[in-house]
Amino acid sequence: MNKDVIKNLHDKKAELQQRINAIAADFKKGRSQDFSEQTSESENNEVLNEIHHEAKVELRLVEQAIARIENNEYGFCQQCAELINPERLNILPYTDTCINCAK
Numbered sequence: 341m342n343k344d345v346i347k348n349l350h351d352k353k354a355e356l357q358q359r360i361n362a363i364a365a366d367f368k369k370g371r372s373q374d375f376s377e378q379t380s381e382s383e384n385n386e387v388l389n390e391i392h393h394e395a396k397v398e399l400r401l402v403e404q405a406i407a408r409i410e411n412n413e414y415g416f417c418q419q420c421a422e423l424i425n426p427e428r429l430n431i432l433p434y435t436d437t438c439i440n441c442a443k
Contacts (some may be wrong), residue, residue: 345414345433349406352434356399363392398434405434417441 366388408414415424417438424438435442
């Protein structure tokens with residue numbers, strides 16, 4: 341197993357956790373009493389909610405990839421059990437499907 345892959349996954353995990361925590365902290369802040377500011381903040385909250393959700397999904401994928409490494413299952417398609425192309429893993433290190441099964 342390439343140590344860079346493991347390091348990159350752990351770095352990505354830390355980055356995602358930091359992003360999720362920052363968004364959660366922003367949500368905990370009080371909102372403005374000014375009505376026009378509240379409208380802008382509401383729109384901002386919608387965007388932050390989506391980013392928060394996407395980061396949590398990506399974090400789950402990264403954690404699953406780390407678990408597959410620990411279980412010596414990393415790099416194998418979870419659907420057909422064939423090896424995943426290393427170039428695909430370089431681009432998307434937490435993928436769990438080969439390109440054929442992903443289609």
